[in-house]
Amino acid sequence: MNWIDHALKHEANRRRLLIAGAGLAAGAAAAVYAPYTLGQAEAQQTSYANPVVWQDFADVEVIRVGSDFYMTASTMHYSPGAPVLHSRDLVNWEFIGHSVPKLDFGAKYDLNGGRGYVRGIWASTIAHRPSENRFYWLGQIDFARSYMYTAANPAGPWTRHADLPRAYYDAGMLVDTDNTMYVAYGNTQISVAQLSADGKTEVRNQQVFSTPSNIGTLEGSRFYKINGNYYIFLTRPANGQYILKSSSPWGPYTLRQVLLDMPGPIPGGGVPHQGGLVSTPNGAWYYMAFVDAYPGGRMPALAPITWTADGWPQVTTVNGAWGQTYPFPNLTPHPVPPLTGADTFTAATLAAKWEWNHNPDDTKWTTGNGLRLQTATVTNDLYSARNTLTHRIQGPSSTATVELDLASMRDGDRTGLAMLRDASAWIGVRRDNGVLRAVMRDGLTMDSNWNTTGTGTERATADLCDTRIWLRAKADIRPGSGRQAQFSYSTDGATFVPLGPNFTLNSNWTFFMGYRFAVFNHATQALGGAVTVKRFEVATP
Structure with a gap:
């Protein structure tokens, strides 16, 4: 049996079991891992x-x-x-x-x-x-x-x-x-x-x-x-x-x-x-x-x-x-699903790769048929908005694409995809007077005590005539690249149109955490609106 066959057989057997760490009693309770696609098998690793x-x-x-x-x-x-x-x-x-x-x-x-x-x-x-x-x-x-x-x-x-x-x-x-x-x-x-x-x-x-x-x-x-x-x-x-x-x-x-x-x-x-x-x-x-x-x-x-x-x-x-x-360590290489990829939110719970910005209001979100985000906060400040869901960026360059159903938005609502840190920018949608517009906004800032010092400036807009949109943010953290994010949107999921200027990512260490892709939906007038995240994908070049 060659290495790939051995690895795939081992992986299939392992994922039928409940993992609890070697040395634990046989049959001990543990997590059930999602099946690993055979096509994802890697060649034998001799170095890392x-x-x-x-x-x-x-x-x-x-x-x-x-x-x-x-x-x-x-x-x-x-x-x-x-x-x-x-x-x-x-x-x-x-x-x-x-x-x-x-x-x-x-x-x-x-x-x-x-x-x-x-x-x-x-x-x-x-x-x-x-x-x-x-x-x-x-x-x-x-x-x-x-x-x-x-x-x-x-x-x-x-x-x-x-x-x-x-x-x-x-x-x-x-x-x-x-x-x-x-x-x-x-x-x-x-x-x-x-x-x-x-x-x-x-x-x-x-x-x-x-x-x-x-x-x-x-x-x-x-x-x-x-x-x-x-x-x-x-x-x-x-x-x-x-x-x-x-x-x-x-x-x-x-x-x-x-x-x-x-x-x-x-x-x-x-x-x-x-x-x-x-x-x-x-x-x-x-x-x-x-x-x-x-x-x-x-x-x-x-x-x-x-x-x-x-x-x-x-x-x-x-x-x-x-x-x-x-x-490579003197251990059998053990391929696992990448930390990138797509999520269509069909499971009853969120995958472990997701983390909210602060604790969420659990009465305002559901998953299983896409991720439904009801507005949970009335604010014009993204840093104060609850139920912002984050995903780590993948270095040295990665792109996040989110597909949103906007049909349940209400006037005053703001939804979108942010590059989230103490200096932030986002591409998204605002609804005002019954009209949906794509928006790129930057200049969201905090001071050294993490109080909001800027709620952002609208840098570009575009008319929308449908309630389905794809938003994209590309983050490049390589030195010499300018360490910038680029924003674009699509109305068909295929052709993406740039919106707004490039956003220079903040390289200061004092916030400690790095940038994250973040999906948000908050109200500026009254609660009651919602969006559904149909798909979220992080990809590398």
């Missing part, structure tokens, strides 16, 4: 390219359970939060769920009397506890306190397990070989907490390290026990990585530099850093970092790790840099 995921997944942590790998990432104000991705080979990744089903941390996350922009899910941590066959996710919210969610299956459902009174900043969780749970956390001053046996309270807390002033800031803890030694993996944002080593979780710890100012694999991007370490079943080690590549965001990149004789990790470089390519 960085970034391994060309989408915005920041502050990543990767864990292995048996022969399955799981990854979590920051999502800030997007809901559901803390995505969980799955892989069998560390290179091919797919969404399976979210650890935080709803940002249930206050009304501002509902866009109700406030906003949660650049708050919410920061660097968090995921772990598996073999004694329970259970997954734990821990995150600090608003610098105030930490929340623990657990699940029997990483695909969910996840439920809140405990609200811990201490705020574990940039936490990394360790389940020790004796089943004790520890959390490493902090900024510059690094501490370790021991949790109770049930993980609901703290039983001990101790500062274990103070960062030397000549290094500056260390944060983004990841906590490991490897060959009897304890390691705390720390980032020096945004250009370095360090590691602490001790024979005890409580120290004393010795510090060593892992990398500093190492050239990264993305042209025009930053230094790979943060993230964490993970081993394969055969004992090989890898470092999954992220690379700042704004305006797209922070992209996961993977490099092999070797260990010195005295137990320190070293990044395998290519000509002194983080490699743009490396040999």
